[in-house]
Structure formats: C-alpha cells, structure tokens
Amino acid sequence: xxxxxxxxxxxxxxxxxxxxxxxxxxxxxxxxxxxxxxxxxxxxxxxxxxxxxxxxxxxxxxxxxxxxx
Amino acid sequence: xxxxxxxxxxxxxxxxxxxxxxxxxxxxxxxxxxxxxxxxxxxxxxxxxxxxxxxxxxxxxxxxxxxxxxxxxxxxxxxxxxxxxxxxxxxxxxxxxxxxxxxxxxxxxxxxxxxxxxxxxxxxxxxxxxxxxxxxxxxxxxxxxxxxxxxxxxxxxxxxxxxxxxxxxxxxxxxxxxxxxxxxxxxxxxxxxxxxxxxxxxxxxxxxxxxxxxxxxxxxxxxxxxxxxxxxxxxxxxxxxxxxxxxxxxxxxxxxxxxxxxxxxxxxxxxxxxxxxxxxxxxxxxxxxxxxxxxxxxxxxxxxxxxxxxxxxxxxxxxxxxxxxxxxxxxxx
Numbered sequence: 542x543x544x545x546x547x548x549x550x551x552x553x554x555x556x557x558x559x560x561x562x563x564x565x566x567x568x569x570x571x572x573x574x575x576x577x578x579x580x581x582x583x584x585x586x587x588x589x590x591x592x593x594x595x596x597x598x599x600x601x602x603x604x605x606x607x608x609x610x
Numbered sequence: 611x612x613x614x615x616x617x618x619x620x621x622x623x624x625x626x627x628x629x630x631x632x633x634x635x636x637x638x639x640x641x642x643x644x645x646x647x648x649x650x651x652x653x654x655x656x657x658x659x660x661x662x663x664x665x666x667x668x669x670x671x672x673x674x675x676x677x678x679x680x681x682x683x684x685x686x687x688x689x690x691x692x693x694x695x696x697x698x699x700x701x702x703x704x705x706x707x708x709x710x711x712x713x714x715x716x717x718x719x720x721x722x723x724x725x726x727x728x729x730x731x732x733x734x735x736x737x738x739x740x741x742x743x744x745x746x747x748x749x750x751x752x753x754x755x756x757x758x759x760x761x762x763x764x765x766x767x768x769x770x771x772x773x774x775x776x777x778x779x780x781x782x783x784x785x786x787x788x789x790x791x792x793x794x795x796x797x798x799x800x801x802x803x804x805x806x807x808x809x810x811x812x813x814x815x816x817x818x819x820x821x822x823x824x825x826x827x828x829x830x831x832x833x834x835x836x837x838x839x840x841x842x843x844x845x846x847x848x849x850x851x852x853x854x855x856x857x858x859x860x861x862x863x864x865x866x867x868x869x870x871x872x873x874x875x876x877x878x879x880x881x882x883x884x885x886x887x888x889x890x891x892x893x894x895x896x897x898x899x900x901x902x903x904x905x906x907x908x909x910x911x912x913x914x915x916x917x918x919x920x921x922x923x924x925x926x927x928x929x930x931x932x933x934x935x936x937x938x939x940x941x942x943x
Contacts, residue, residue: 553834
C-alpha cells in the first residue's frame with residue numbers, strides 16, 4: 542500500500558523539487574499539486590490524502606492557517 | 611628649495627610652538643611701533659615699544675603656567691591669588707625698566723595695568739584658539755560618524771534572495787534546463803555588484819539598473835505564474851552616477867510586500883527616468899489587501915541613507931491603497 546500525498550506550495554519550482562523527490566520513493570504516491578491553500582482545501586473536501594507537504598509562507602492563506610481549518 | 615618644499619618647511623616650522631609665539635610677539639611689536647610712529651619720531655617709537663614689549667612676555671607666560679597648573683585643575687582661588695602676584699610683580703618690573711630707560715620724571719605708565727592688559731589679550735586669544743580647534747575636532751568627528759553610519763546602513767540584498775535563487779537553480783538543473791547557465795551568470799553578476807558596491811561611494815546608474823533587471827528576472831523565475839512585471843527606462847542614463855544599492859531596496863520591497871502576497875497574478879511596474887540631471891524612480895505594485903504591512907521598517911534604512919547621501923536633494927513620496935502601493939523617488943544627480 543502506498544501513501545497518498547499532496548504538495549501545497551505557491552512556487553512552481555519548489556513544487557517541482559518536491560515532486561522529484563517523491564517520485565524517487567516507491568512508497569509515496571503524489572495525487573495532487575496545489576499552487577495555493579484554497580485550491581488544496583477544495584480538493585480535500587472531495588478526496589482524502591495521507592500526507593501533505595505544506596509550505597508555510599504563501600500568499601493569501603498561509604500554511605499554518607490552512608492547517609487550522 | 612622648491613616652492614612646494616618651502617611651504618612644507620614653513621608649515622613644519624609653524625607647528626613649533628616657540629616659532630609661532632615669536633611671530634605673534636613680532637607682530638604685536640610692529641603694530642605698537644607703527645602706532646607710536648604716527649604720533650612721534652622713529653627713535654622714540656623704537657624706544658617706547660622696546661620698553662613696553664620687552665617685559666611683556668614675563669606676565670604672559672607666568673600666567674600661562676598658572677592657567678594650566680592651577681586654573682585648569684579647578685584651583686581657582688589659588689589661581690587668582692597667583693594672578694594678583696604676577697600682575698603686581700611684573701607691573702613693578704615694567705615700571706622699573708620704564709623709569710630706568712626713559713629717565714623722564716614727566717612720563718609715567720601703569721605697570722600692573724599693562725601687565726593685566728597683556729594677560730587679558732593673550733588669555734582671550736589662547737582660549738579662542740582652543741575653542742576653534744575643539745570645534746574642528748567635533749566637525750571631523752561628525753563627518754567620521756556619518757561615514758560609519760553609512761557603511762552600517764549600506765544596503766545588502768536580503769540573504770534570503772540568494773538562497774531562493776539557488777533553490778530555483780537547483781529545480782532548473784534537475785530538469786537539465788537550458789536556462790541554468792544564464793541564471794548562474796545573472797546570479798554571479800548580482801553578487802559581484804553587491805561586493806564591489808559595498809566599498810564604492812558611487813556607481814553608474816546603468817549598472818544599478820542592470821542589477822534591478824537581473825534581480826527581477828531571477829524573481830520571476832521563482833514566482834512562476836504570469837505576473838505583469840515591467841522595467842521601463844526613459845532618458846539618457848549614460849555618465850550618470852548614483853550611490854550603489856539605493857534603488858534596489860524599493861524593488862525588493864515591491865516583491866516582498868507586493869507580488870509575493872498575491873494569490874493570482876499581480877503587477878509590478880518599475881520606471882526609471884532621467885531628465886535634466888534629475889532622476890525619477892517609481893515602483894508601483896499590486897498587493898493583497900489586509901497583508902501585514904512592514905514597509906515602514908523595510909524602507910527605514912534606505913530612507914536614512916537618502917537623508918545622509920542626498921540631503922535636501924531628494925524627494926521620496928509614498929502613495930498607497932488597499933490593493934496597491936507606490937513609491938516615487940526623485941534625486942538630483
């Protein structure tokens with residue numbers, strides 16, 4: 542069984558780095574990438590994930606605020 | 611001796627106290643001589659000035675010794691007693707010499723009065739000169755302080771920026787992106803400018819602008835999306851000089867508190883215009899309403915630098931609304 546994970550980060554290059562790392566680990570499965578917290582929240586309403594890679598400093602809603610919702 | 615060496619020699623001589631004082635006395639002597647000469651014959655002018663001036667140094671230097679030994683050590687009572695003794699003693703001496711040489715019962719001078727006069731004038735001059743020297747020292751200290759403060763305030767690019775750019779580079783290199791060499795070159799140009807600018811007082815305006823352009827390119831790389839970021843220039847920048855890193859903090863600010871706070875695509879407009887020796891610099895950026903605004907702190911250093919470097923010849927204005935922020939800077943180059 543693989544761990545379903547998600548990336549939330551506003552910087553595309555930073556997402557790419559994480560995506561690379563996740564791809565090298567067979568136990569992780571990347572199911573969603575989001576550019577901001579609102580998009581991530583919408584996705585989580587419909588789907589479940591096991592692990593979130595969450596950036597803290599983001600425009601709009603910060604990672605900490607998102608975590609609290 | 612050549613002219614240059616001559617003036618150097620004279621200056622060196624002037625620093626010897628004895629030589630300097632000798633010159634003062636000669637000057638006083640000649641002034642007195644000319645004054646008496648106007649009313650009397652040359653021979654008597656010479657006589658009178660000799661009688662008056664020759665005993666002059668005695669009370670003056672005795673007083674100087676008493677000043678540094680007593681007065682400046684706050685022993686005022688003792689000093690005034692000594693002063694009275696000096697005035698009376700040297701006054702008596704002056705009168706004695708005067709009567710000895712003149713041998714004219716009709717003429718009389720007040721020895722103590724003359725001694726007191728000498729002492730008053732020289733003491734006054736002495737403290738006036740000391741005050742001047744003190745003032746010069748204070749001014750020099752002030753200049754030195756300003757210089758020290760400026761080097762402290764010298765803007766450094768936020769180290770975070772370099773860290774971010776290296777991260778972007780890492781991401782690009784993972785994909786073997788063709789942009790990697792170009793980005794590395796830009797980054798190295800930025801670092802060189804920061805290093806060289808830190809010990810230079812002025813730099814070409816063109817260099818400051820290309821720093822800004824490179825900086826903007828690297829930030830665009832990181833942000834992604836499609837924000838409207840423009841750098842515009844107008845007028846002839848050639849040959850114009852400016853303090854290094856004086857414009858950059860405003861651009862940094864535009865990203866940090868502007869573009870970086872936008873969820874969607876924002877805009878950042880940088881406009882630089884040179885007209886009749888005046889530089890007009892505008893940075894306008896969109897921002898998210900309600901973002902905690904720390905612009906006051908971020909721009910404090912650069913405001914202080916502007917005050918020190920362009921006193922009275924710059925004008926900084928800030929306009930803001932909930933969703934945009936604009937700074938306008940005008941510098942007389």
